[in-house]
Amino acid sequence: MSLLHTINKSPFESNTFDTCLGYALDGSTVLLIEDGVYAATTDTSAAEKIKNASSGVTFAVLGPDLQARGLEGKLADGIKVVDYEGFVNLVAENDSVQSWL
Amino acid sequence: MKFSIQINEGPYQHQASDTAYQFAKAALAAGHEIFRIFFYHDGVNNGTRLAIPPQDDRNIVALWTALAKDNDLDMVICIAAAQRRGLMDADEAKRQGLDADNIAEGFRISGLGQLIEAGIEADRLVVFGA
Numbered sequence: 001m002s003l004l005h006t007i008n009k010s011p012f013e014s015n016t017f018d019t020c021l022g023y024a025l026d027g028s029t030v031l032l033i034e035d036g037v038y039a040a041t042t043d044t045s046a047a048e049k050i051k052n053a054s055s056g057v058t059f060a061v062l063g064p065d066l067q068a069r070g071l072e073g074k075l076a077d078g079i080k081v082v083d084y085e086g087f088v089n090l091v092a093e094n095d096s097v098q099s100w101l
Numbered sequence: 102m103k104f105s106i107q108i109n110e111g112p113y114q115h116q117a118s119d120t121a122y123q124f125a126k127a128a129l130a131a132g133h134e135i136f137r138i139f140f141y142h143d144g145v146n147n148g149t150r151l152a153i154p155p156q157d158d159r160n161i162v163a164l165w166t167a168l169a170k171d172n173d174l175d176m177v178i179c180i181a182a183a184q185r186r187g188l189m190d191a192d193e194a195k196r197q198g199l200d201a202d203n204i205a206e207g208f209r210i211s212g213l214g215q216l217i218e219a220g221i222e223a224d225r226l227v228v229f230g231a
Contacts (some may be wrong), residue, residue: 008117008230034116064123084127091225092102092133099228101109
């Protein structure tokens with residue numbers, strides 16, 4: 001069973017990013033939205049954790065939220081950018097959604 | 102596919118209501134069905150018709166009302182959360198002996214059973230929250 005995890009808080013504000021990484025199994029996708037997009041930026045401890053996470057876990061970030069924060073140029077490697085349509089597709093493609101709030 | 106959406110955060114509090122709105126719009130545009138949108142906790146504040154945001158800002162309540170009208174959406178406000186926060190429809194205001202009601206067009210007040218049903222009936226339940 002594949003799971004879509006969404007994270008909406010900055011990893012510097014909340015521990016939901018770390019908790020989620022502890023639970024995310026191979027085959028699942030972690031989507032960073034709202035302030036969660038800060039985890040997708042280069043030169044942060046969060047980006048390092050994404051780099052070191054299991055290769056079976058896919059990471060994605062919501063593009064409009066990245067742009068709203070002026071972070072398009074700071075996107076770390078290995079993270080897929082999706083728009084709202086892509087968000088909807090991820091929800092449909094996975095069996096269930098876990099929103100880490 | 103059939104989606105249900107749960108919103109736990111009030112408008113203008115942070116971003117959850119905006120994200121949920123954009124998600125709902127994209128889901129409908131992609132041809133999916135939205136079984137129900139359930140407003141819970143501070144999310145019930147999305148359904149007050151007395152909200153007047155500045156003219157150059159988005160009117161979140163009006164956006165929800167318009168989306169519901171255009172797509173025949175079922176938008177439910179949790180009654181227990183609503184009563185705590187002073188959101189009343191006309192029937193409930195009358196029952197409580199209050200002199201006003203404030204539910205925006207397109208919203209209705211009901212119980213948690215509607216959230217359970219939304220989870221059962223839809224293929225996916227997506228939660229947006231504080």
